[in-house]
Amino acid sequence: MHIKVPPIKCQGIKTKLVPFILSQIQWVEAAQSKWIEPFLGSGVVAFNLAPKRALLTDTNQHLIAFYQGIQTSDIDxxxxxxxxxxxxxxxxxxxxxxxxxxxxxxxxxxxxxxxxxxxxxxxxxxxxxxxxxxxxxxxxxxxxxxxxxxxxxxxxxxxxxxKQIAGKDWEFRVADWQQTLAEAQLSDFVYLDPPYIGRHTDYYNAWKQADAEKLAVVTKQLPCGFAVSMWFENQYRQNSHIQECWSDLERRVCQHFYHVGSKETLRGAIAEALLIKPGFSVRADQLLPIEVGAIAASLYPS
Ligand SMILES: C[S@@+](CC[C@H](N)C(=O)[O-])C[C@H]1O[C@@H](n2cnc3c(N)ncnc32)[C@H](O)[C@@H]1O
CATH class of the missing domain: 1.10.1020.10 (Adenine-specific Methyltransferase, Domain 2)
Known part of the structure; x- marks a missing residue:
């Protein structure tokens, strides 16, 4: 899969993880189904997937206005x-x-x-x-x-x-994640990439433990399939929030091996989890080997 990069950069951009994320999800796009992202960020996941219909939202109005501008050809x-x-x-x-x-x-x-x-x-x-x-x-x-x-x-x-937007039924909208999730229908698929708890906190990213816990409760009530990105572990610790709030989901983990000079090393490595609603993941024995951008990755299902 050849991954392309969008024009806007943001913290937590998933460029290198797109092949991993998309390779784990099993979702059949039906006539009216939508790909929904309540935490759009740079949009790298949706733009590479390019579904026919999508609802792409974020509380950051600048991100949304920029992509709306491309959609209306005010920006080209x-x-x-x-x-x-x-x-x-x-x-x-x-x-x-x-x-x-x-x-x-x-x-x-x-x-x-x-x-x-x-x-x-x-x-x-x-x-x-x-x-x-x-x-x-x-x-x-x-x-x-x-x-x-x-x-x-x-x-x-x-x-x-x-080009990815052209001819598609996509809506970019400024919205809080709760409003967006309230619109999800049975045949949709929701990909969630919330901010890290307590990290990168600013006007658009005040994400606290209570927000993360509420997200887990509401997401698990969705009528449709969903997958959530979250950091899994680094060299110091595991993300306890996964065990506390998402342990009942299918868990796939992608381990990054950072290159230092010519050597591959685990120093500074981080593992990213994708937590998938049961029934919406590709079976672990059917996974194809993937290349994750410039980094090597290994997959180990939970
Ligand atoms: C980790 S980033 C998403 C990164 C994105 N998946 C990418 O690859 O570029 C999280 C995004 O959530 C947005 N956000 C933060 N709080 C939000 C909220 N309450 N509702 C909706 N979006 C929110 C931020 O503005 C930010 O763009």
Whole structure:
């Protein structure tokens, strides 16, 4: 499976795990069935799967507005390339001051193109908002950030998303996960990738233990199939929330082996779990070997 990357980056983006996630799920798309993602983030899972119908939601209105813009063709390859060319030139001339000017402008007007500019030139490519919802990530300190090849790469990513959306019955909507789950029907499939408890906390990601527990209760009452992504263990500990709230589900785990220099090492490794409603997972003995991006992965079912 050749995985493509969307134009917007966010914490917890599942790019490398898409083959693992999609290879574990057994869902037959029926005439009216929808793929539902209540925690859309970058959209990398939905865009690579490209179902016929989808309900794609997130509380972060900037993510949603950006993808709505692509859907209505207000944002396309050409518009993005011209915008980033122009803004990139200003960044090159004026440096960090220009980044902060765009950041202030974005926090006033919420322009989706400014959002893209900031997302692709901020420090470490993270997405973080202050308590009032203002984007507050500092500059990456590279005024030459928007090289011709970088602009082309981003424009191609926008074009790829436009192609994945074209002709499909997809809705992008700003919504809290509870509203979205309330719409799920019998033949739908829900993929959930909630924020990590207590990590990356910001305006759009205040995810506490109580939220995680409520999500488990509500999700398990869904009439349709579902799968939930969650970190399983790192070198220090296991995620006890899985045992506490999701132990009755089918559990598949993908272990990352990070490459350090030329060597493969478990140092800093993290295992990601996919918790699947019984009856909606591919049987473990029918799984095909998968390649997870640039990293090697091993699968071990629970
Ligand atoms: C881990 S990220 C999803 C990453 C995504 N699967 C990807 O690969 O890019 C979690 C997302 O949940 C959203 N979110 C946080 N709290 C939410 C809530 N209460 N309802 C809906 N979305 C929420 C965040 O804005 C963030 O985009």
């Amino acid at each position: 390859r050409k518009i993005v390339a011209e915008f980033l060319q122009d803004q990139g030139n200003k960044l090159l001339t004026m440096g960090a001051n220009y980044y902060y000017e765009v950041r202030d402008r974005f926090n006033q007007s919420a322009s989706p193109l400014d959002f893209l500019f900031l997302n692709r030139s901020c420090f470490n490519g993270v997405m973080r908002f202050n308590s009032k919802g203002g984007f507050n990530v500092p500059f990456c300190r590279k005024p030459q950030r928007f090289s011709q090849s970088y602009i082309t790469k981003i424009a191609n990513q926008v074009d790829w998303v436009a």
